[in-house]
Amino acid sequence: MTQELLLQLATVILLLPLLSFLLLIFFGKKLPRQGDVVATSILGLALLTSLGILFAKLIFYHDELLNYTFTWVDFKTVAGIGQLKLDLGIMIDNVTAIMLVIVTLISFLVHLFSTAYMSGDIRYSRYFAYLGFFSFSMLGIVITNNFFMMYVFWELVGISSYLLIGHWYEKKSASDASMKAFIVNRVGDVGMFIGINILWANFHTLTFEGIFSAIASGHIPFDSNPWLTAAGILIFCGAIGKSAQFPLHVWLPDAMEGPTPVSALIHAATMVAAGVYLIARAFPLMTADALVFIAYIGAITAFIAATIAIAQNDIKKVLAYSTVSQLGYMVMGLGVGAYTAGFFHLVTHAAFKAGLFLASGSVIHAMHNALHHQNDHHTDAQDIRNMGGLKKKMPITFWAFVVYTLAISGVPLTSGFLSKDEILAGSLAFGNLTGHTLIPMIGFLVAGLTAFYMFRLVILTFLGDHKDAARFEHLHESPKPMTIPLIVLACLSFFAFYSFNPFGASSGWFFHAVERPMSVVPNAVAAASAQMFEEAVHNVHFMAMYLSLSIAGLGILLAFATYYWKRINADAIAKALSPIHTFLVNKWYFDELYNATVVAGTVGLSRVLAWFDNKVIDGIVNGVASVTRLTSFASGRFDSIVVDGVVNSLAYLTGLFGLVLRKIQTGRVQTYIAFVLFGVMVFFFIYRSV
């Protein structure tokens, strides 16, 4: 396989989902089974191609960067700048190759799952079309080699998430959620846009390579290190929006209004992964300050989301907050400098979180059917308080769910243990190196919280007794298209796919393939070098492992004690700590806070502007209009009275003279002769003396 072939194949992978989108959006209803087979097989093809690229890349071109750049717009010579052109292109490094597989894999499984989950939906083919469009947008982000295309596909991801979250737009909450997701994302995108413009203004190129080499050669934005930090943080703002980081995390839980497979796609492989991927791509230009900022944002997000997840009762809401929390982990990992670990967590998390969402979809599907069978339209099919005991009825879903839960809790032998452990070790090393000890503390605390709320979810959903015996009889395991993706993803949640050593990923192929890129920022503002960091990680690795294991174990134990053995009365604790509990149930009042400040502020500002428009602008316009009317009226009057009066009176006078003078025009020659004689005599009289 030549490099050109790999790049061409990557382009084909990018275009395949677009083809699926175009086919389904135009001919969806005419295709057999409304086109779901077409869409699923196209994604399957993309998955196989991606796997081919990954293997070829790792085997033949392990350390090479495959890059293809072409000039899209040549501005020729621009005054004051010189040669200016906009280069676009694609590139494949190991990160790209891995992401290609992750995106197409999750997308393919979601397609497969949806053929069963969404059957009978009113906009079935359009749903699949949008899935294809979403995959296309995400793949665009993955294979681009410049910030320009990154931004374009970034916005495409935004619009396709809007379309999918609002799939059931007849529901007010769904259409609201889709708008919220889109608008909140825009807030972050503005920052990213400014960041990209800072880079363009200074380097006149947007390719990663061009920017990094310019910075490496000592050319930094506006010749000041703070500007470089600002550029990094502004680009990170895009990730705050897309990856649902504090303070823009509020859209993600609401996005649960979309169909459950869409949640799996958004929260595992696409959209939220885009933000983490962006940080990974922009990593070399991040200064130490920017990275600390990123690490704190990640830690705060992880903590807030984990605390909220404890108090939620909707199965999808718990998973949504766990996603936010895990994304916080990834961002924190990248921020502390554990580049590989952060990206590794993105990959492992993509598998088990997609699995968790699909499994919850399977549960909701079963609950929904049972409730439908009973003609019960009041019970919430997503509330875990209405579940319990599903283990007996849905064994495949249960065991898959357990595997994912073990993975997300960081139990050994799972993929989640490997990645989480590396992040925690990285944060501990970071704490030791820089003194920011708050970050590892939050990291370990969140690990415990995660284990607790995930096992709470498992116990309440699958163990114990079902709340309604009659309904229990009608619960059934989901059909094959739904269980196969669950099994595949459960397999991918084991350690063996990433490293043969179950207690350390650093010797596996993944850590070998994805290495922390060299920082290009000036030494004065650079974070600790990769080598120093590696040594620090090595020193604390075992300590981090024991700590995280014991904290996770404690969390699991606590969950069992509370919800399975009932040794601890959860309700009593909730009552005793009712202010805190209410605070958590209401999600730290973020929505209320934003409604009271940003939303109310915007509405208030709009009101003020509307008032200004209505009263002042309209007043001025109307005033000008009435002044004009008055002037016209006066000038009209002047015209009709003065000007016309002068003209008319002249005419009248002329007529009057005419009337008088016509009297002497008798037509008789004799009269005229008489006048002539009279005139002659007058002349004689006048000139008599001359």
Added chain:
Amino acid sequence: MPMHVSLLHFLFISAILFSFGVYAVVTRRNAIMVLMGIELILNSANINFIAFGRYGTMNLDGQMASIFVIILAACEAAVALAIVLNIYQQFNTVNVDEVDSMRE
């Protein structure tokens, strides 16, 4: 005391004759009468010419001029009578008061 007939006498006669002619032209209704008035005016001019020929420095030039005037008067009378005949055919009258189509 013998009365000398002088230039002034001729001019006086001529002026009186001219006045009669003008009076006739201005007051007569009949076009023929108007023409006769014109003849009077012309003849008053002739008297002037001859008087200036006798008493002034014109000598025979005055008589020559008056002969020219007589010839012209004959021509003028012929043309004018033709016009009057045409007017009569057009308006059935030779009364100049009624021939006022020049008015409007």
